[in-house]
Amino acid sequence: MKRIEVLFDNGKKNDGAKYGCMECQTSCQSACKTSCTIGNQNCLQKEEKVYVQKKEEK
Amino acid sequence: MLHTFKFSHRGELRYYLFESENGSLLEIERPVFLYLKNGNGELTQEEKAELDSLDGAVVKEIADELNELKERGIIGVEEERIDIKKSGFIKSLCLNVCHDCNLRCAYCFAAQGTYETENGKQNAESATCNKGGTAREKGNSESLSCGKNEREKSEPADEKTKYKNADEKYMSLPTAKAAVDFLVKASGPRRNLEIDFFGGEPLMNFGVVKAVVDYARQKCKENGKNIAFTMTTNALLLNKKTAGYLDENMDNVVISIDGRREVHDALRKTAGGAGSFDRVLKNALEFRDIRGEKKYYVRGTYTGRNPDFGEDVLFLNDCGFDRISVEPVVLPEDDPLALRLSDAEKIKSEYERFASEYLERRKTAKRFDFFHFMIDLDKGPCVYKRLNGCGAGDEYAAVTPSGDIYPCHQFIGKPEFLMGNVIEGGGVDSAVQEKFQRSTVYTKDKCGECFAKYFCSGGCAANSVTYERDINKTNALYCAVMRKRLELSLAIRAAEKKRGG
Numbered sequence: 001m002k003r004i005e006v007l008f009d010n011g012k013k014n015d016g017a018k019y020g021c022m023e024c025q026t027s028c029q030s031a032c033k034t035s036c037t038i039g040n041q042n043c044l045q046k047e048e049k050v051y052v053q054k055k056e057e058k
Numbered sequence: 059m060l061h062t063f064k065f066s067h068r069g070e071l072r073y074y075l076f077e078s079e080n081g082s083l084l085e086i087e088r089p090v091f092l093y094l095k096n097g098n099g100e101l102t103q104e105e106k107a108e109l110d111s112l113d114g115a116v117v118k119e120i121a122d123e124l125n126e127l128k129e130r131g132i133i134g135v136e137e138e139r140i141d142i143k144k145s146g147f148i149k150s151l152c153l154n155v156c157h158d159c160n161l162r163c164a165y166c167f168a169a170q171g172t173y174e175t176e177n178g179k180q181n182a183e184s185a186t187c188n189k190g191g192t193a194r195e196k197g198n199s200e201s202l203s204c205g206k207n208e209r210e211k212s213e214p215a216d217e218k219t220k221y222k223n224a225d226e227k228y229m230s231l232p233t234a235k236a237a238v239d240f241l242v243k244a245s246g247p248r249r250n251l252e253i254d255f256f257g258g259e260p261l262m263n264f265g266v267v268k269a270v271v272d273y274a275r276q277k278c279k280e281n282g283k284n285i286a287f288t289m290t291t292n293a294l295l296l297n298k299k300t301a302g303y304l305d306e307n308m309d310n311v312v313i314s315i316d317g318r319r320e321v322h323d324a325l326r327k328t329a330g331g332a333g334s335f336d337r338v339l340k341n342a343l344e345f346r347d348i349r350g351e352k353k354y355y356v357r358g359t360y361t362g363r364n365p366d367f368g369e370d371v372l373f374l375n376d377c378g379f380d381r382i383s384v385e386p387v388v389l390p391e392d393d394p395l396a397l398r399l400s401d402a403e404k405i406k407s408e409y410e411r412f413a414s415e416y417l418e419r420r421k422t423a424k425r426f427d428f429f430h431f432m433i434d435l436d437k438g439p440c441v442y443k444r445l446n447g448c449g450a451g452d453e454y455a456a457v458t459p460s461g462d463i464y465p466c467h468q469f470i471g472k473p474e475f476l477m478g479n480v481i482e483g484g485g486v487d488s489a490v491q492e493k494f495q496r497s498t499v500y501t502k503d504k505c506g507e508c509f510a511k512y513f514c515s516g517g518c519a520a521n522s523v524t525y526e527r528d529i530n531k532t533n534a535l536y537c538a539v540m541r542k543r544l545e546l547s548l549a550i551r552a553a554e555k556k557r558g559g
């Protein structure tokens with residue numbers, strides 16, 4: 001690629017991120033008291049590198 | 059959905075392409091930027107002329123590269139709508155342990171801590187008095203008057219409004235315990251629970267805070283759950299004892315300070331009308347020192363008075379804070395402090411200016427985190443969370459000193475949003491809860507077509523009600539600010555990645 005540089009390629013990850021366990025912190029409990037997920041990104045499963053809970057496990 | 063944008067840093071203009079469906083971020087050359095913009099019919103005449111002057115081989119190259127990226131699934135991703143069913147398990151409570159405050163901030167959505175509104179009046183007579191903070195420490199005794207008895211005396215007949223005249227200003231321990239019991243039960247299968255001590259000023263009811271922390275820990279242990287505590291405080295009552303306690307027991311402490319002395323003191327005054335800056339800064343710095351690596355934030359509010367709010371962020375950083383959040387005020391348009399749509403361009407350029415300085419500081423010993431510029435493109439929240447947003451009224455609720463339950467702290471005092479009462483039991487009003495459960499990024503009027511949707515999560519419902527009187531309507535100023543913050547977060551992330559960060 002000459003004219004485009006891929007900095008973050010999330011093409012493959014999208015599938016994995018669909019089914020959350022909803023155990024993470026609710027947004028307004030963070031610093032800003034607004035709902036946005038920028039700055040409020042702690043996925044509890046992240047450390048264990050288990051990003052999602054599969055749908056059938058929910 | 060593809061979104062192009064640019065960011066100028068130290069005289070250098072860079073162009074970006076963002077695929078909102080999967081969060082891929084690409085840096086593009088200017089001709090690619092023009093090519094994509096042209097596809098959306100967004101070019102000025104000069105830009106169009108510039109694009110037209112490009113060599114045909116260059117245009118082909120651009121088209122080929124974009125096609126390749128599409129084939130690789132990096133861009134041009136179709137939206138796949140997910141059937142999200144909200145659970146209704148409340149796992150997070152904002153516990154308003156005190157509807158009294160030792161400050162009288164001019165912009166307070168809680169009416170100087172009292173939450174007095176036209177519809178849902180708290181006890182106005184005593185609301186303005188200052189109970190003197192830690193005097194309430196004694197209030198952790200079980201023998202304190204129980205909210206229920208007082209309610210029985212004043213309960214109006216109308217079923218829907220039966221809790222709204224509750225006049226307690228300080229949450230009693232029995233009420234606080236009932237709130238914990240409610241949370242444990244309402245959380246169903248959720249294991250990770252949260253309580254945010256909020257107010258008014260929560261340290262004015264410190265005794266109850268301590269007692270409820272112990273109680274919640276014990277209850278959660280018995281029920282196989284974890285609990286995390288947060289406190290949002292104005293820092294006036296932080297001293298060795300309270301700070302030590304918060305440091306030991308709170309997972310996050312959010313300290314309210316607006317920035318430069320003149321900005322802070324103009325609006326965050328004591329009941330006597332004096333500025334609070336000196337005391338707040340001193341206490342906040344002492345707290346930061348004992349806090350070490352543990353989580354805290356200093357959090358400010360900017361208003362129409364300080365459109366140069368970036369200076370306040372940098373000032374807080376100069377003072378020695380390294381976790382900072384500054385938010386636009388939420389006030390009706392006719393308020394003299396309100397931010398208006400006509401301020402949008404000014405606000406956006408201030409974020410831009412400040413983002414550039416932020417990038418520079420992050421290379422130095424003054425490195426700090428600004429809440430709204432921290433973005434994780436590798437593994438952010440799952441799509442469920444992105445579509446759900448804050449969870450207000452669904453998995454998050456606020457409890458008043460008298461035990462009334464509302465969708466969140468900003469809905470307190472609005473009788474149409476009253477959901478129930480923790481002492482009375484009986485769960486929550488399913489009609490109110492359903493209203494919030496039905497509201498997602500998909501149901502909000504403008505979000506479906508917005509590149510920011512998976513990061514903004516559809517915005518703040520309370521904000522929508524304040525400005526648009528409807529939780530499913532978006533507010534143009536809020537959206538403009540949110541989109542700009544997202545673009546800047548992406549540009550900062552891109553720059554840091556290229557630096558090797």
Ligand code: SF4
Nearest residue numbers: 505508511514517537
């Ligand atoms: S609230 Fe506004 S900025 Fe946020 S996703 Fe909706 S339209 Fe976009």
Ligand code: SF4
Nearest residue numbers: 028035448466518520
């Ligand atoms: S509605 Fe707004 S203030 Fe309330 S919890 Fe959600 S983001 Fe926070």
